[in-house]
Amino acid sequence: xxxxxxxxxxxxxxxxxxxxxxxxxxxxxxxxxxxxxxxxxxxxxxxxxxxxxxxxxxxxxxxxxxxxxxxxxxxxxxxxxxxxxxxxxxxxxxxxxxxxxxxxxxxxxxxxxxxxxxxxxxxxxxxxxxxxxxxxxxxxxxxxxxxxxxxxxxxxxxxxxxxxxxxxx
Numbered sequence: 001x002x003x004x005x006x007x008x009x010x011x012x013x014x015x016x017x018x019x020x021x022x023x024x025x026x027x028x029x030x031x032x033x034x035x036x037x038x039x040x041x042x043x044x045x046x047x048x049x050x051x052x053x054x055x056x057x058x059x060x061x062x063x064x065x066x067x068x069x070x071x072x073x074x075x076x077x078x079x080x081x082x083x084x085x086x087x088x089x090x091x092x093x094x095x096x097x098x099x100x101x102x103x104x105x106x107x108x109x110x111x112x113x114x115x116x117x118x119x120x121x122x123x124x125x126x127x128x129x130x131x132x133x134x135x136x137x138x139x140x141x142x143x144x145x146x147x148x149x150x151x152x153x154x155x156x157x158x159x160x161x162x163x164x165x166x167x168x169x
Contacts, residue, residue: 045138050091057083060102067111073124076131081140082106084130088141089149103153108144108166112157119163126169143168 003009029036040049060083069075085108086101106112109127110119126143130136148156148166156166 044142045135047138047141048088048091050087050094050096052096053087053090056087056090056097056101059097059099060086060105062099063102063106067106068113068115069111070120073127074131077127077129078106078109078111079131080137081127081130082109082111084137084141085109085144088144092146092149100153104151104156107153107156107160108148108163110160110163114157114160116161116163119160119167122167122169 035041040046060079064075064079067075067078069078082102082105086105087097089104090097090101103112109123110116127140130140145166145168151159151166159166
């Protein structure tokens with residue numbers, strides 16, 4: 001609000017003129033970290049950006065009561081690792097996650113039952129600690145073969161015996 005003329009104003013309370021900024025110079029996209037291509041970089045530990053992945057975590061936790069986690073494994077590790085895998089699958093299709101992405105991930109890692117004993121033994125050290133370390137989650141995601149991302153949860157369940165062709169562990 002403006003101040004009436006009859007109210008005394010201390011010199012420190014007076015409105016000062018704003019500082020004028022200089023007109024910026026020319027700009028070039030030449031910094032070391034700039035992405036110059038239209039496609040983002042890909043490879044191990046780059047991740048896969050997708051829309052609304054936070055909602056995916058809610059979906060992943062919704063299936064938590066169905067998980068068959070043996071002694072020696074942690075439910076939080078299973079949820080974190082499978083959430084990351086399901087989020088990658090959703091992002092590979094260019095969409096937000098849906099419940100089937102996490103059914104796919106839990107089936108792929110053998111948490112929804114009918115997992116071969118060698119898969120259960122092999123997944124334990126891979127997923128251990130995934131709930132507490134982002135880079136560990138990236139290693140879990142990178143262990144999933146790209147071919148497996150295109151399968152439905154039912155196809156993965158039917159081919160669970162050939163899990164070595166889908167997981168590099």
